[in-house]
Amino acid sequence: MSGEPVLELDEVTKVYGEEPPVAALRGVSFSIRQGELAAIVGPSGSGKSTLLHIMGTLERPSSGTVRIRGIDAERLDDRELSLLRAREIGFVFQQFFLAEHATVRENVADGLLYAGVPAPERYRRADEALERVGLSDRATFKPTKISGGQRQRVAIARALVGSPAIVLADEPTGNLDSRTGASIMDLLRELGAAGSTIVMITHDASLADQLPRQIRILDGQVVSDSRGDHDLTVAESEPS
Secondary structure (H helix, E strand, O other), X not given: OOOOEEEEEEEEEEEEOXXXXXXXXXXXXXXXXXXXXXXXXXXXXXXXXXXHHHHOOOOOOOEEEEEEOOEXXXXXXXXXXXXXXXXXEEEEEOOOOOOOOOOHHHHHHHHHHHHOOOHHHHHHHXXXXXXXXXXXXXXXXXXXXXXXXXXXHHHHHHHHOOOOOEEEEEOOOOOOOHHHHHHHHHXXXXXXXXXXXXXXXXXXXXXXXXXXXXXXXXXXXXXXEEEOOXXXXXXXXXXX
């Protein structure tokens, strides 16, 4: 694994409303390194969804810094930020968001539309991504003709197709039965072992514990951050 950070959050806050203001994130700091496989885990209302939006540059923080491959997102205008997101961030959601009229191959290739990649190259990369997730034999199928687990694999291939700096997977097993969900977890681990940088957002601690690193969030704050055999808790990280 490279030591280079691909995602860095430094003292990030997010406040909604004014009367009274609601602090969804309160001084969140961590970095994700290239090739890392990590989970962000916390109960409903802990700030996970807000954190996902901030990490994915879908929302701007109220304060603090978000860097993607060293680029300060706050310094970009909306157009530049959209281009950065298209090139550097892949998204996987529990709702697969596949176009039912398009083939599996077309759905994956569409992940490169906003990055300005020519059509022949889009389809070449789509074929490579489908091979990575074990779905080359389903390339010409429509999403309605494949299983839920296969649809999620298509969504993962679409997120990977542009070789982004990081893939953000939001409850990727949430709409799947336990056996199919386990196969998706196996796939994420395989992709991580092959060098992809993946962060999974989940409320399920048992899923998070299957990944090498767990960042636990509660009430908008990071309460623990486990890296392999080293656990960093908030109490340890604060000066005495």
